[in-house]
Amino acid sequence: MAMHFQAIIRAVAVLGIGLILAGCAEDIGVDQYGRKVAVERLEGQWLVINYWAQWCAPCRTEIPELNALEKQLKEQSVQVLGVNFDALQGEKLSKAAQDMGITFTVLAQDPAERYQLPRAEVLPVTYIVDDQGRMRERLLGEQTAAGLTARLAALKAEG
Incomplete structure (x- = not known):
């Protein structure tokens, strides 16, 4: 009887640890909301992944293109992500993204380390990361939805 009770305790402990670990799913921070x-x-x-700032004039004209790109490619396993160059957080980030008319996800935490992106020294800069998490291209200057598509x-065809 004691051995049966110990087996039950062990099973409950393993289940509890599993549930705790499942609740700790990895995330890359929060978005603008x-x-x-x-x-x-x-x-x-x-x-x-596009780096932008409110004071960057080319960023302002590029944002509608990125909004269109996200809508256009949403069903094709492509995500458009924004990162504020000035590292705005919380309400300031939310307001800046709203003022810029951004409808795609803006990350509050810079994903450069996760995807091994070179430091953004000019704006706008856009990085293309493949489905394996590798940076495939760094594009400097204003981009269009057609150009990014x-x-x-081309990168997908290269494999």
């Missing part, structure tokens, strides 16, 4: 961005949401997807297609 303060919502967690889970890594699972980005794994296996191509990422277009063509680059993504």
Whole structure:
């Protein structure tokens, strides 16, 4: 009877630890609305990561193109992500993203380390990361939805 009780205790302990670990799913920070961005949401997807700032005039004209790109490629395992160059957080980030008309996800935490992106020294800069998490291209200057779609297609064809 005691051995049966110990087996039950062990099973409950293992189940509890599993539930605790499941609750600790890895995330890469929060978005402009303060919502967690889970890594699972980005794994296996191509990422277009754009660094922007409110004071950057080319960024302002590029944002509508990135909004269109995200809508256009949402069903094709491509995610558009923004990162504020000035590292704004919380309400300031939310307001800046809203003022810029950004509809895609803006990360409050810079993902450069996770994806081994070179430091952004000019704006705008856009990185294309493949579905394996490797940076494939760094594009300096203002981008268009058509240009990014063509680059993504070419990179996917290269494998």
